[in-house]
Amino acid sequence: MLRSMFSGVSGLRSHQTMMDVVGNNIANVNTTGYKSSSVVFSDTLSQLTKAAGAPTDANGGTNPSQVGLGVRVDAVTQNMTQGSAQSTGKSTDLMLQGDGMFAVQQGDGVFYTRNGSFTLDADGSVVTNAGGYVMGWRPDANGTINTNGQVGKLVIPADSVMAAKATSTATVTGNLDRTFANGVPATATTSFKAYNDQGEATTVHMRFTNASTASTPDNTWNIEVSTDGGATFAPSTPAASINFDATTVNGVAYVDGAYATSTPSPLTITTAGGGTYDVDVSKLTGYVGTTGKSAIETAQDGAPIGTLMSYSFGTDGVITGSYSNGYKQTLGQVAIATFNNSAGLVKEGNSLYSVSTNSGAPVYGIAGEAGRGALLAGSLEMSNVDLSAEFTNLILAQRGFQANSRIISASDEILQDLVNLKR
Numbered sequence: 294m295l296r297s298m299f300s301g302v303s304g305l306r307s308h309q310t311m312m313d314v315v316g317n318n319i320a321n322v323n324t325t326g327y328k329s330s331s332v333v334f335s336d337t338l339s340q341l342t343k344a345a346g347a348p349t350d351a352n353g354g355t356n357p358s359q360v361g362l363g364v365r366v367d368a369v370t371q372n373m374t375q376g377s378a379q380s381t382g383k384s385t386d387l388m389l390q391g392d393g394m395f396a397v398q399q400g401d402g403v404f405y406t407r408n409g410s411f412t413l414d415a416d417g418s419v420v421t422n423a424g425g426y427v428m429g430w431r432p433d434a435n436g437t438i439n440t441n442g443q444v445g446k447l448v449i450p451a452d453s454v455m456a457a458k459a460t461s462t463a464t465v466t467g468n469l470d471r472t473f474a475n476g477v478p479a480t481a482t483t484s485f486k487a488y489n490d491q492g493e494a495t496t497v498h499m500r501f502t503n504a505s506t507a508s509t510p511d512n513t514w515n516i517e518v519s520t521d522g523g524a525t526f527a528p529s530t531p532a533a534s535i536n537f538d539a540t541t542v543n544g545v546a547y548v549d550g551a552y553a554t555s556t557p558s559p560l561t562i563t564t565a566g567g568g569t570y571d572v573d574v575s576k577l578t579g580y581v582g583t584t585g586k587s588a589i590e591t592a593q594d595g596a597p598i599g600t601l602m603s604y605s606f607g608t609d610g611v612i613t614g615s616y617s618n619g620y621k622q623t624l625g626q627v628a629i630a631t632f633n634n635s636a637g638l639v640k641e642g643n644s645l646y647s648v649s650t651n652s653g654a655p656v657y658g659i660a661g662e663a664g665r666g667a668l669l670a671g672s673l674e675m676s677n678v679d680l681s682a683e684f685t686n687l688i689l690a691q692r693g694f695q696a697n698s699r700i701i702s703a704s705d706e707i708l709q710d711l712v713n714l715k716r
Contacts, residue, residue: 298704303363304697305668307334311364311690318678318688326407326644328371331686335367362692371636372432376407378669379396385411386421387675391666393629396444396655397645398423405630405655407674408644417450423643428626429610436623438611444657447612453601455616455623457492462559463572467589469514469535469579471503479503481587485563487570488595494519499561499572501587504534513537516574518562533560536659537579568593568686596620606670610660629665 311332321327378388387395387409394405404425411427414420419427429447430438431595463485471479481501486494496565497520504513514535559571570593577589599616606612610627632638633653638646660665 298701299586300361300363301404301548301697301700301704303337304700305694307332307366308690308694308697310369310643311686312694314369314376315683315686315690318683319680321676322678322680322683324643324644324676326327326376326674327412327640327678328376328407329676329678329683330369330371332366332370333370334364337362337365352595356538371411371638371640373635374677378540378672380672381673382671384605384670385413386671386673387411387627388669388672389629389666390669392615393631393660393662393665394635394636394646396428396657397421397425397627398428398446399423402647403428403655404641404645404647405638406644406646410673414447417448419447419449420537421643425645427627430626431490431610432623432625438623438626438661440626440628440657447625447627449601449604449612449614449624450602451677453614455599455601455614455618455622457488457490457598458594458596458620459490460487460593462570463487463497463591463593464564465499465572465574465589465591466576467500467578468587469503469577469589470581470587471514471579472581479587481589483589485591485593486595487593488597492597494597497572499591501535514579516560518560520562533574535574535579586651606668608661608669610666610668627660627668628657629660630657631663632656 307490314330314332316327316457316673321329327655335369339359341357341359343355345357346352346355348354375391378390388439389409394407395409397404397406399421406421408421410422411419412422414424419429421427427448428444430436430440430444431448441551465483469479469481480503482499483497487497488494488649497518499519500517501514502517504515514537516533516535560575561569561571563569596618599618599620602612602617604612604624606627610629612626614622614624616622632648632655634651637649637652639649639652641647644674658665
């Protein structure tokens with residue numbers, strides 16, 4: 294009789310644990326990145342009342358007779374499946390779409406989390422809401438990230454400055470239309486800014502003049518360059534010339550846009566500050582239009598000094614900064630940790646996990662590669678708690694607790710009857 298009572302007690306304890314787990318899941322239904330848990334029961338040792346008998350020629354075999362001694366909680370397992378996405382629009386909110394965890398340094402330890410609700414602190418460090426430093430890789434002096442190197446704190450300094458880039462080459466593209474206007478040779482002008490290594494700008498003016506006359510059509514264009522701060526040219530000493538192929542159609546010379554001989558060499562220009570760079574004019578064409586207007590554009594690879602204006606996270610975790618000079622620069626990259634057995638991690642509170650002897654060591658890598666999930670900025674991963682399943686488990690736990698309490702009550706009544714036999 295006492296044995297049945299103790300079995301009932303073990304059932305009460307086990308189902309109380311189930312209630313605790315279910316209650317915790319329901320409490321964290323809206324916790325970012327929370328992973329639900331479930332209880333696995335197993336029976337305890339059984340008392341052998343009759344051993345098994347082997348079959349003989351005279352009699353068949355008999356099975357053992359055993360009386361169980363109750364139930365116990367075999368395991369509380371973690372469900373590490375993906376939670377649904379919630380859009381926040383906040384640039385530092387990150388969600389992992391697949392396997393992996395963010396690495397967070399807090400105190401002297403490194404922890405792991407699926408909660409990507411991050412922000413920046415006063416030093417520009419990417420941190421959790423509890424102040425833990427988000428780990429990743431920072432670029433070297435050349436802006437290169439070594440993802441095989443040691444992970445460290447990610448920093449996005451608001452006062453980040455991009456050094457000036459000296460102009461090394463410029464390109465002029467478009468079409469030079471040699472159509473005459475009132476007998477005057479066609480001209481076209483353009484200008485662009487070139488920069489030295491200190492970010493100082495020099496305005497470069499260029500004028501293209503067609504060498505044709507009213508009686509002698511020509512397909513040669515003279516190029517004049519001015520770097521004195523104004524559009525003052527010296528036509529008698531052009532910097533270079535371009536000669537397009539021409540064909541005659543109905544007695545009129547038309548230009549087909551191809552070069553007569555070889556592609557012209559780039560113009561070498563020296564600015565007032567001493568900078569030297571090439572201007573590529575090889576992509577210009579010389580088609581005759583109907584308007585008599587040339588359309589040319591310029592581009593160059595230099596830039597003044599730039600300050601950080603904004604930043605964004607890519608799907609691979611790369612943090613890209615946009616600067617006031619129009620250029621972009623890599624600021625860092627978020628590291629994603631994976632484990633052979635992520636369900637073996639230990640919950641430490643604050644949505645953090647730590648390594649256990651059965652989780653395996655963390656392996657850091659790039660989001661979206663080697664089985665790791667891609668990053669989605671501006672969104673958070675919600676909990677994977679299924680309320681319908683949890684409420685069902687709640688009923689099962691309640692009924693299981695109730696049934697085991699009835700075992701204790703029934704055993705108590707039988708014992709009471711035994712006591713009353715003495716009377």
